[in-house]
Amino acid sequence: MGCTAPRAPQTGKVKVVAVDAELNVFYEDSVHFDRDLLEFGTQGGVHVHENGLTVTSPVLMWVKALDIILEKMKTSGFDFSQVLALSGAGQQHGSVYWKTGASQVLTSLSPNLPLHEQLQACFSISDCPVWMDSSTTAQCRQLEAAVGGAQALSCLTGSRAYERFTGNQIAKIYQQNPEAYSHTERISLVSSFAASLFLGSYSPIDYSDGSGMNLLQIQGKVWSQACLGACAPHLEEKLGSPVPSCSVVGAVSSYYVQRYGFPPGCKVVAFTGDNPASLAGMRLEEGDIAVSLGTSDTLFLWLQEPTPALEGHIFCNPVDTQHYMALLCFKNGSLMREKIRDESASRSWSEFSKALQSTEMGNGGNLGFYFDVMEITPEIVGRHRFSAENREVSAFPWDVEIRALIEGQFMAKRIHAEGLGYRVMPKTKILATGGASHNRDILQVLADVFGAPVYVIDTANSACVGSAYRAFHGLAAETDVPFSEVVKLAPNPRLAATPTPGASQVYEALLPQYAKLEQRILSQTRGPLQ
Numbered sequence: 001m002g003c004t005a006p007r008a009p010q011t012g013k014v015k016v017v018a019v020d021a022e023l024n025v026f027y028e029d030s031v032h033f034d035r036d037l038l039e040f041g042t043q044g045g046v047h048v049h050e051n052g053l054t055v056t057s058p059v060l061m062w063v064k065a066l067d068i069i070l071e072k073m074k075t076s077g078f079d080f081s082q083v084l085a086l087s088g089a090g091q092q093h094g095s096v097y098w099k100t101g102a103s104q105v106l107t108s109l110s111p112n113l114p115l116h117e118q119l120q121a122c123f124s125i126s127d128c129p130v131w132m133d134s135s136t137t138a139q140c141r142q143l144e145a146a147v148g149g150a151q152a153l154s155c156l157t158g159s160r161a162y163e164r165f166t167g168n169q170i171a172k173i174y175q176q177n178p179e180a181y182s183h184t185e186r187i188s189l190v191s192s193f194a195a196s197l198f199l200g201s202y203s204p205i206d207y208s209d210g211s212g213m214n215l216l217q218i219q220g221k222v223w224s225q226a227c228l229g230a231c232a233p234h235l236e237e238k239l240g241s242p243v244p245s246c247s248v249v250g251a252v253s254s255y256y257v258q259r260y261g262f263p264p265g266c267k268v269v270a271f272t273g274d275n276p277a278s279l280a281g282m283r284l285e286e287g288d289i290a291v292s293l294g295t296s297d298t299l300f301l302w303l304q305e306p307t308p309a310l311e312g313h314i315f316c317n318p319v320d321t322q323h324y325m326a327l328l329c330f331k332n333g334s335l336m337r338e339k340i341r342d343e344s345a346s347r348s349w350s351e352f353s354k355a356l357q358s359t360e361m362g363n364g365g366n367l368g369f370y371f372d373v374m375e376i377t378p379e380i381v382g383r384h385r386f387s388a389e390n391r392e393v394s395a396f397p398w399d400v401e402i403r404a405l406i407e408g409q410f411m412a413k414r415i416h417a418e419g420l421g422y423r424v425m426p427k428t429k430i431l432a433t434g435g436a437s438h439n440r441d442i443l444q445v446l447a448d449v450f451g452a453p454v455y456v457i458d459t460a461n462s463a464c465v466g467s468a469y470r471a472f473h474g475l476a477a478e479t480d481v482p483f484s485e486v487v488k489l490a491p492n493p494r495l496a497a498t499p500t501p502g503a504s505q506v507y508e509a510l511l512p513q514y515a516k517l518e519q520r521i522l523s524q525t526r527g528p529l530q
């Protein structure tokens with residue numbers, strides 16, 4: 001069984017899926033915070049504070065949502081006695097603060113009462129910081145200064161300091177609410193908090209979600225003493241020791257056996273972050289890349305040898321402790337595609353497709369950069385077009401404009417993925433998901449730019465299904481069976497596009513050109529690099 005604690009991409013819900021021995025999903029349900037837990041008054045499962053920077057979620061809302069979803073399962077006649085193992089996922093970076101003495105309550109829950117009634121007084125911070133928070137810039141600069149700068153922190157923890165990353169959030173709480181911090185005996189991530197509820201004791205943080213804290217050394221898989229010390233005192237004892245993501249962290253607590261009928265031996269496999277769980281749900285393998293084409297475009301990479309940088313995030317791999325995964329976010333995604341469709345294809349996707357069909361790979365050497373909002377990767381804003389002679393021009397013909405947009409978006413993805421250590425391999429599969437993955441002509445450009453086949457997958461449940469797959473993997477943990485072997489029966493993605501003959505030659509020549517022009521724009525907009 002896989003359940004996801006609150007995940008922001010699904011705008012704040014708790015979701016559960018159950019898969020059978022053949023990995024078919026046979027049960028799913030969800031509880032929406034805004035709709036089903038009105039008393040907490042959230043929007044998208046969060047509270048955005050007046051300063052516009054602080055974003056939190058009430059921890060008891062998450063607890064009560066779990067009560068509700070388990071009761072819904074029980075009422076529906078779900079047979080809990082058949083559950084061999086469970087795991088789950090939570091929105092990355094968020095943190096939960098257990099009050100001193102909470103562990104005694106957690107280990108002695110009465111099966112006659114719901115969780116939320118018994119855990120009311122167990123949290124020293126009732127409104128937990130979540131991944132949408134951006135109120136810790138000062139703490140980010142302090143942390144980077146303490147370890148020798150942004151690149152040094154990235155080499156150590158996989159990312160430069162980001163406001164949403166947990167270490168910076170803990171530092172802020174320690175600085176601004178020292179009393180609450182001193183009355184905190186344990187700090188969990190959202191994922192390990194949810195696992196703790198099932199365990200009836202504090203669950204350890206897993207390597208993969210722990211990589212999203214700016215605290216874990218991603219090579220050594222241990223907390224960085226320099227980072228811990230820079231954030232708050234006595235932090236290591238409040239975090240506990242991190243564990244491999246495939247670890248069986250214990251058996252479900254007697255509370256669930258007596259209240260719902262779980263078998264006493266039902267194993268709890270370490271919960272992890274929503275994105276690592278999605279990687280598992282998409283069954284990404286070495287050399288693969290997942291491209292989520294949504295409002296913003298997100299790349300999921302599988303990396304053997306990461307090259308930490310000042311952009312993107314490198315996490316320990318959730319299904320292979322020797323390898324890594326990376327996330328790269330491109331803010332100008334579908335909104336940019338829709339704008340160019342409206343301007344150059346009369347608001348019509350079929351006209352948009354016709355332009356891609358009628359223009360050649362490489363677009364005659366015309367290259368475009370389209371960032372109507374400040375881009376994250378890299379930090380550029382505005383539209384910049386260049387002719388085959390590298391001369392900046394103010395406009396392209398409508399069909400050239402459309403191809404320049406799509407080729408540019410995908411060349412940027414390949415260039416920045418390779419900057420993090422990603423390499424296209426002969427066995428590489430590109431897994432496409434999200435709105436634009438329904439457009440075959442866009443996927444054809446993706447296949448051509450990467451020189452690899454593109455498959456489409458439905459990732460609506462990917463984190464939840466990935467959690468269920470990881471539960472299976474945890475069952476086999478003692479046997480050392482690789483994750484890919486455990487999940488080989490799962491439904492396969494559908495092949496949507498293969499590279500056009502000659503594509504590699506075209507884009508091997510164009511990619512360095514694109515990279516050079518990107519650097520040229522960067523130096524013009526940010527001034528020459530010091």
Ligand SMILES: O=C(CO)[C@@H](O)[C@H](O)CF
Pocket residue numbers: 007008009090091092093131164212273274275313327
């Ligand atoms: O901040 C993020 C990843 O770094 C988001 O994708 C959160 O994990 C969403 F829950």
